[in-house]
Amino acid sequence: MDLDFVCTHAGRPAAALTRRDVARALLAVPSGVALVAVPDLRRALLAAGNPLSAPFWDSARTTLSSIESGLATVGDVQRWVESTGTEPVLMTPGYFVWPEEDERGPVAAEMYSRLVRHLEERVQAGEIDPDALAHGDAEARGRYEELQEQWLSTPLPDGRVPAFAVNDEQDEELFAVWDEEEAFALSELRRILADLPKQPELPADELDRAGARLRVLLGQPGYPANVLRACAGFEERPMPDDDGELWLSVAAGIAGPVSDLSEDGDTLEEFADLDGELSHEDDVLSKLCAIQHADWLAAVAALARLGPGVLASPERLARLIAESEDIDVELDSSMDLDLAAGMGVDEVEATERLFVPVVTLWGHLGVVDEDDVLTPLGWWGLPRALELAWSPRD
Numbered sequence: 001m002d003l004d005f006v007c008t009h010a011g012r013p014a015a016a017l018t019r020r021d022v023a024r025a026l027l028a029v030p031s032g033v034a035l036v037a038v039p040d041l042r043r044a045l046l047a048a049g050n051p052l053s054a055p056f057w058d059s060a061r062t063t064l065s066s067i068e069s070g071l072a073t074v075g076d077v078q079r080w081v082e083s084t085g086t087e088p089v090l091m092t093p094g095y096f097v098w099p100e101e102d103e104r105g106p107v108a109a110e111m112y113s114r115l116v117r118h119l120e121e122r123v124q125a126g127e128i129d130p131d132a133l134a135h136g137d138a139e140a141r142g143r144y145e146e147l148q149e150q151w152l153s154t155p156l157p158d159g160r161v162p163a164f165a166v167n168d169e170q171d172e173e174l175f176a177v178w179d180e181e182e183a184f185a186l187s188e189l190r191r192i193l194a195d196l197p198k199q200p201e202l203p204a205d206e207l208d209r210a211g212a213r214l215r216v217l218l219g220q221p222g223y224p225a226n227v228l229r230a231c232a233g234f235e236e237r238p239m240p241d242d243d244g245e246l247w248l249s250v251a252a253g254i255a256g257p258v259s260d261l262s263e264d265g266d267t268l269e270e271f272a273d274l275d276g277e278l279s280h281e282d283d284v285l286s287k288l289c290a291i292q293h294a295d296w297l298a299a300v301a302a303l304a305r306l307g308p309g310v311l312a313s314p315e316r317l318a319r320l321i322a323e324s325e326d327i328d329v330e331l332d333s334s335m336d337l338d339l340a341a342g343m344g345v346d347e348v349e350a351t352e353r354l355f356v357p358v359v360t361l362w363g364h365l366g367v368v369d370e371d372d373v374l375t376p377l378g379w380w381g382l383p384r385a386l387e388l389a390w391s392p393r394d
Contacts, residue, residue, distance in 0.1 A: 001029050001037040003044040014048035018120060019056050019084035019130055026060060027077065031067040038064070055134040059083065085130030085144070086119040088112060092149045096163050099170060107169040111162045118151055185293035186390040192301045192326055193383050200304070200380035210366040210377055211243025214250060217364060224364055226261060227281050231288065231361075233258030247365065251385035254361050255296050257288050284357040291354050293390070298324035299355070300382050308379045313372040314359050318352035 003014055009028055010021035022041070026034040042057055063080040066072035081087045091097045099108050122128045127147065132140035152163040193199075218225050218239065229235050231253030240246050261281055278286065302320040303312060310316075362368045367378035 001025070001033055001041070003041060003048070005029075006041065014045060015050050017045065017050055018086050018123075019052055020081065020086040020116070022052065022056075023060065023081050023084050023087075026064065027081070031064045035061070035064045035068060053131050053134075055131040056084070059134040082144075083130065083133040083136075085123050085128045085133055086116055088115050088119070089145055089148055092152065093145055094149050094153075096149070096152055096167075098166070105169045105173060108166045111166050114156075114162070115148065115151060119148070122147060181293055182390050185297050186387065188326065189297055189301070189383065189386060189390070192297075193304060193387075196304060198307070200307075200376075200383070202380055203376045206366065206375070206377045207244050207247060207381070211247040214247055214365060215239070215243060218246075218250075223281050223284075224361060227284050228253070228361065228364070230259050230261050230285065231257045235259055235261075248381065248385055248388055251362075251365055251367065251381055252389040254288060254358060254365075255291075255386050256389035257285060261285065284361075287354045287357050291358070295321050295351060295354075296386060298326050300386050301326045303374055304379065304383050306374070308374050308376045310374050311372060312359065312362070312368050312374045312378070314352045314355040316372075317355045317359070318348045321351055322348050 006017060006022055006025040007014055009025040010017055012021060022045075026038070029037075038057065038060060042051070045051055059080060063072060063077065066076065078090055082089050088098060098104075098112065104112060119128065123130060128144060129137075129140050133144060153161060155161050214228075218229055218234065228250050232239075232250045233253065234249075236259055240249065298321040299317045302324060303310060359368060359372055362378065363370070363372075365377075365381075366375055367382060369375055
């Protein structure tokens with residue numbers, strides 16, 4: 001490792017290298033190699049008219065020695081690079097978090113580069129003191145973080161707000177992955193249902209009675225009506241007139257909640273209390289949202305094969321998921337499906353806990369009876385509800 005390596009790594013001539021450029025180049029090679037190279041690198045930069053500073057070189061030796069001895073944490077190294085004065089902090093005081101370097105999309109990469117250039121300008125203007133940062137000066141660190149927070153929330157000449165632009169891009173990427181996962185799960189569900197030896201028959205009278213009971217329940221205040229309304233999106237749109245359509249909409253919403261609980265009754269204090277405990281309703285919704293597509297697929301496919309009269313308790317569902325062969329297939333590497341096959345005891349217990357509110361809500365719909373046994377309505381309705389939940393919405 002020499003000065004030419006650092007210049008090539010940074011894409012800059014020696015006279016224009018920053019502390020950040022040198023730090024990143026030092027971290028790009030084994031720590032022992034970097035430590036040996038530091039004295040010669042320092043002399044070469046001095047000869048090039050860009051000596052940097054004694055506090056930077058001292059911090060470099062300290063950090064590299066800590067890495068070499070195995071004492072440095074990832075956070076220690078990140079903090080050191082940030083102390084160069086032109087490395088964006090990974091998480092700002094306002095909880096904006098930059099994606100990892102290899103996970104940044106075009107927008108995040110652009111905004112990150114823009115911020116680096118902005119920080120370089122602030123160093124040149126004397127608004128950032130890298131030596132104070134290298135010494136661990138808390139006041140200098142606070143100003144450094146605040147300067148970045150301000151830049152992230154200030155519109156660019158083209159009108160984009162950097163923090164919002166990065167977050168929007170990440171959301172789009174997550175939605176794209178989610179849509180891909182959902183489409184795959186839907187195709188697998190349809191394949192499995194088409195291969196069933198016996199197709200469930202519509203229990204029309206039972207569906208009508210369950211739909212009528214559900215309509216009465218949804219008109220009541222509190223739990224479980226508020227959760228079921230949120231799951232089906234009825235807080236934002238009217239309920240369908242047909243009781244059967246209503247029932248399927250709610251059953252689908254349990255597998256794929258459409259909206260959150262209404263906040264009309266929330267106080268400002270409750271909204272601002274980030275450390276407060278979740279209400280029962282919020283806890284139920286969080287569990288529903290935490291269930292992976294693969295787990296829903298395994299559970300419903302197993303119940304569809306076994307038919308009415310089978311036990312569908314949370315414990316039984318967790319076991320069915322753990323033993324399922326339906327999700328033992330080749331998946332795209334970008335998908336984060338929770339493959340239940342080969343689950344350990346802890347995973348089975350965690351899955352069981354997630355399905356406790358599911359089975360409870362199913363009871364209100366008549367999917368299971370008072371003993372958690374699958375009904376003819378549940379046998380017919382669950383696959384159709386799951387298909388509805390995963391089908392593209394207008």
